[in-house]
Amino acid sequence: MLNFFLWVVFLGTLKCVLSGSLGNPCNWRGSGLSLEPRSVEHVLLHCVEGTVEWLYPRGALRLRLVPRQPMASLGPGTGRNSVCIKPAASFQGAQLYLEKDGELQLLLSENELSRRSRVLCFSWRPHQKVALFMQATLQWDISRRIAAFRYELRSDWDGQQTLPLSKLSMEGACRPCDNTEILMAVCTSDFVIRGNIRTVKNDVEMQESVIAVSATRVYRQKFTLFKPLGHSVKSLGNIKTPLSCGVRSGPGSFLFMGWVHFGDAWLGCAPRYKDFKRIYEAAMANSENPCEIALE
Template sequence: MIRPWAVLHWVTMALVYRAVAQYSSDQCSWRGSGLSHESHRRDVEQVYLRCSQGSLEWLYPTGAIIVNLRPNTEPSSANMAGVHVCVKPQPHSQGSHLYLEQAGDLKLLMAESEQAQGKIRCFSLNDGALFVEAVHQADISRRITAFQYELVSSQAPGVHLYPHLRPDFVTCEPCSDEEVLLAVCTSDFAGIGVFEGALLLTEEHTLVELTLSRLFHQKDSMFAGGRARSRRWTERVNIPAKCGVPLGGHEYLLTGSVHFGEAWLGCAPRYKDFLRLYGRARMAGSNPCHINTD
């Protein structure tokens, strides 16, 4: 049974009792244990992480922890709403419920029973801190709460195609000219290629195979293939199911992002349209970066 404890009670207990149950900690990831908590205390431990992505592993969870997540470069308060945290539990994660805590209120983000599904949940930094509460049980052996997290900008080009960020606001509208020009510079991958067709269709997304004839840049060598211009690169990317897959064999400028090891399509105009756009921007000196289109 999920019981949203009053956070003020937890905070009061934390002021009386300090619990430092930590194996290792850095700016990106945290690993700790609840074994040092005494059974009669409900300790709340503050965890501070300053990274764009990382992980948390809480062995034998008891009590609660508050996970404060921020970028390594602190945004202004006006831009905080544009930064979202996405959390993906490990399949073996259990022993805790995940909440959002703000001003003493708790809002359930993910129950213990949901975590084995590995579904992704996102929230704005303005929504509060991540409050991880251990499920009360007599035997805590073999209980480990474990998840990965990422910080994602809701203002990045093409991010409107990432359905986990704002599930109710996914739009299939093409990117603006400014977004396309920025996407080719800042996306995790960018290249020229075609859509080969859908491989898998679910309620949330479609898995599509892309073949690239040219690769401008990529993150973590995600596209398989050689570097020579005569070689081709292939990769499977995700597209929201409601958006469909372009047909007709046209060449596209293909850009996108990588989240939790999976590629998601971002801005993808027809390549001939991009060439005209990029040519105008170069003449006007407004292109944010230079790419070799020859």
């Protein structure tokens, strides 16, 4: 591995792309057919989220995420930056590495079918030099092979706001929110929904639980996650959480709050509505509410 990395560093044939394909700074799409077998194409991506699609992989890609938006504005940071990668289910033809401070760490092998389409997250300090490195695997026939993934870049999240998709954050994702976290989640979450649990389906392969929710009130949603069904006053939608949290279906009204990640809603805090109302009214009486929400 070390010899390979030294070969990459001192490689004579280097091609640099200052933004994504066709002038798109968020997404990159290219073909390995334009590369020599032992060359590296350098790509700069200037957005906090986007896609990479490498057709007929050959040689290698080195991708740096350099958003024009300041990292401080991407979320409630703790001095660390985070990126999550979601490989396409059909990811083939390459292996994906994390390059941090001059060392390579394998994130995804072409043969690692169990991790395809799962989300891989990692973080780093601002002073560290980080890039993604994709090395094409040796193939006699590179046709029909596409190495593609989606990425999201944010500053790191604390506690219940930690991304629930990283193995390092599973414990935090399952821990119940305390009163302060609940009140902050109302202000900062991508969605705030009052509703009831219809069903809970467990996906063992993806290690996820999918909570089907019938929303009686949508306070806020960053994207259209919950949609009305026909002429019903209720909206339906799904919220995901790690399978290890052991979520079960139960009666009662809840206030669901959380984050949108790769187009899916992920659960942050979910107090029973009656408990949230009590916490909120007590904070209001003491002028300790970070923001306001209309109670019923």
